[in-house]
Amino acid sequence: MVLKPKQSYLKLGSLIGLLALPVLSTPVFAEEFLCDATQASTNELPVLDKACPIGKGLWGKTKPRGSESTFWIQCGVFGQPLSVAKAKKLYQHISTDVWAKAEGKANRCLIGPYTDFAQAKQDLANVKTEPGYKEAFIREVVKGAVSPAPVKPVAKKVSRTSTQATTVIPAPVKSQPTPVVTATESKKAQPQQEITIRLSTSVSGVEYNVPYLMFSDDQFYMEHSLPWNRMSYEAAYKTCYRLGMKLATTEQWQALLASGEMEKSQWPMHLPYWGAEKVGMFTSGKTNQLKGSSLLNIMCVK
Missing domain, CATH: 3.30.70.1070 (Sporulation related repeat)
Known part of the structure; x- marks a missing residue:
């Protein structure tokens, strides 16, 4: 097609x-x-x-x-x-x-x-x-x-001044933001850089977290009546780094899928996630080498 x-x-x-x-x-x-x-x-x-x-x-x-x-x-x-x-x-x-x-x-x-x-x-x-x-x-x-x-x-933003990038009916309830974990960053952090952890689980000793950047200019999309960030590879990598975490490997992604936690806890699943080395990780189990400009979901592990 x-x-x-x-x-x-x-x-x-x-x-x-x-x-x-x-x-x-x-x-x-x-x-x-x-x-x-x-x-x-x-x-x-x-x-x-x-x-x-x-x-x-x-x-x-x-x-x-x-x-x-x-x-x-x-x-x-x-x-x-x-x-x-x-x-x-x-x-x-x-x-x-x-x-x-x-x-x-x-x-x-x-x-x-x-x-x-x-x-x-x-x-x-x-x-x-x-x-x-x-x-x-x-x-x-x-x-x-x-x-x-x-x-x-x-839906994508039509200008940097747009307050939303997609429909917000009903309006999502935002959780309280938590400070950035690194001391150096926390001193410099502005409100638009604050990060909250939306979802978290542990599988085989690996901790998986889905962060959300509050008040940012990043694009987002709606799923489960909540907005979720869509980031380039570089932005996703930096976000995980600021949290003292990394992007998941293919093996870690497969372990998370096998656990069934994503469906059980309503993780965002309409877009693939960024993995280490610019790998796009799909909920179907497939993985593909992608360009860093792709805007995908973000998940960090440690």
Whole structure:
């Protein structure tokens, strides 16, 4: 499948060493990719790139067409994008996010994406109880069809002054920041450099931590109703170094996956993680040598 958006983020599938590059000058082939999205302000929904595949409507079908499909709920088509105020009413009924997608003079309202058809059906039933959304329906992106199946959309900042990079409904609850561990850094640290440990576990004597940089200019994405940093290899390496830790080896990554802790404790899993020596570590178990400019999840070990 040829992918030609101006900015794209690849994930899983047949990755060919290109991930989250700022500009793609030539077509990139991959089985799956992350839809690009932008958000002008927190008062507006994030807008999916025109290249983001949303598939075809199922319209009452009880079973999906494909065995590994991805799904969206189309909540409507409007002359203007759905307002954040109206989107808030939908969030009480759904387990994922609301997005806008401009197509000509129309603007689709989309909820998703889903990899679980049963979950999509349940959310659709809930959405239909909200006045004005009785005509909502499920769209299916069939893997292997003309359009590749998307995974979680990632919204990028449109300027350094933007306060959020993706939808924040409901607003995430931030944990209290902890000081940077090194004495030298703690003296110099500014509020935007403070780090908090979001998740932590120990497997076979190795401690795994997922840090989050508070008040930083780093890009982030939403998962489990929380923002998570997306960093280049250099930024991830430096963050772990400041914590007195390192990026995980492939063996340490495999041990963490085998433990089942990531699923159990709802670790961010829509993006791969940086590993030592610029290795991208995927939740499918695959690893790939990547370019340092890729923007991935961060995890530190010691």
